[in-house]
Structures are given as structure tokens and as C-alpha cells.
Amino acid sequence: MNFEAVKGQDKVVRVLLTVLESRKIPSVFLFSGPDGVGKKLVAEIFIKTVLCEAQDKKQGPCGACPSCLAVERGVHPDFKIVDGAYQANLREEEISKQRTLRVDTIRHLRSEMSMEPLMGGWKAAVIVDAETLEIESSNALLKILEEPPRKTFWILLSSRPQALPKTILSRALKISFAPIAKKMVKEILAEKGVQADQAVELCAGSAGKALEFSMRENWPEVLTERPLSAIEAAESLPRDLPSARREAEIIFFSLSENLRKSYLRGKISLANFEKAAGDIAWLKNAVRSNADPRSSVLLACVEAQKAGLLR
């Protein structure tokens, strides 16, 4: 796995290669952009390159040194990925229960990152969905970022960076990931043997979502851009619970993307966009942890309507 595996993010890759060449690694990065556009993949390859033991790594990691092999096997002791799985493991709970990143998780991460690197180079941590940090967790993280342990760097990933405290944002080198062009999404799907034109049309430049959508047979009407009332959207969910959850997830995604587009076109205000996007993200998490999909979709559509969408 190297930078050639990254599709549709040439600008981001160029910036990161320049950072590598300068040999000055900033201690905090923020990778922002929609879900499913390659933020995590790029973070992993960038870290793999910094940790790589080869002399010449201008174009990326060598893929053959002990450090590269350890990253590929997911066992590198100096590289932490902090996400629901990391927290679930610490708390001995199910992954689906990890809705927010808790302060204990950040404290644990801090102690892991404070130890000397075991393989002799840098230590790196990726914080996935950084917008899910609780207030106390953000404060704990800020303390670390103010005085990061020696030879460590941190990459925060977020689809809603506006939800992060300004004190954290101001410390980070910001790299923004754009939605991927349709043609490229098609190529990414084709490499995986998937052809799904409707999924490509509706994925809003997210290859991850296109793959997820390509698995489905029917499309909820809310995605066809026909103005739909909140009640109609909620009623359109299938009766069985697992399908209703999957459908709800797509409606939340579609509403958030439409809100983002309306905001970028100047049709709704920033305040309205942030409020509705935040509420919808919250409802999405609620459904993942067992809230009723029908009433959550109803509320999400009402929020989108209040913000000026779906009128």
C-alpha cells in the first residue's frame, strides 16, 4: 500500500509529499472532508512513509523494511488508530456502543504515546471521526497537543471539523479532501469488480458510500431529489428493522450532503447548516445505538426543513 493506491486526491498527495521532503513533520494534522474519500487511507500511507526505515522515500514507503511490514500487518507498536474498535477493546464493550470518544480513551492514548518508540523512529496516532470527541476528551487532547511528547505526531480525521474546538483547529496543519470526481469513483468501483451507475450518481463523490450503496436493490425516494415530506420519508422505510436502519443511514447521508451543497451555493446560512448537520449526525449515531429509525428519520427531515432544505 503506497500513494499510488490513492485515487482522486492528487492535490492532497502532492502537499504531503512536500511535507515529507521538507523533513519537518508538524505535530498535528487535520484531514477534513466527506466520509469515504480516502482520509484514513492517506493518513495510513503518510504515517507508513514517515515510519519507513528506507533512505529514499520521496515517493512513499518502501514496503519492504521491518517497519513497513509491521504497518501492513497492522501490528506496528508505534502507530495507533483511535476509533470505535480501539475504544471498544479498551472498555471491553461492543463496537456499536462506541458513539463518542471518551476522556479515558484519550488518557490511555496519551500514556501509550508518551513511551519511547519501540521501533526507534516516530510515533503516530490517527484519531478517526474526531468530531465525536466529548468536551472533556477534547480538553485532554488539547493538553497533549500543546506539549506533544517528543517525536510524535497526530492526525485528526473529520467530516465535520466545524464541530471541533477552535483551540485544537488552530494548532493543526489543515489538509482538506474534496469529493472524488464521478469518473474516478467509477474506476475505484471497477477495480473492485463493481458496476453501479446509480450509486455513483448519488454518492456525492464518496467512493466509500458508492460501494455501500452498490450493495442495495431499492432506493429510498428521498434520494431522487423529489421534494418529500418528513412523514413520507419516515413512512418510506422498510418494515424490518435491519433494512430500516440501513435505509435511514442513507437518508441521513443524503440529507447532510444536500445541506452541504445548499450551503455552498449560498441557499442556506452557515448557522443553519451547522445546526442541522450536527443534529443529523447525532440522530445517525442514535440509530446506530438502537434508537427507532422511523422517528429519527422524521426528526432529521424536520431539521433539514427548518434549515431551509426540502421545502
Ligand SMILES: [Zn+2]
Ligand atoms: Zn519501509
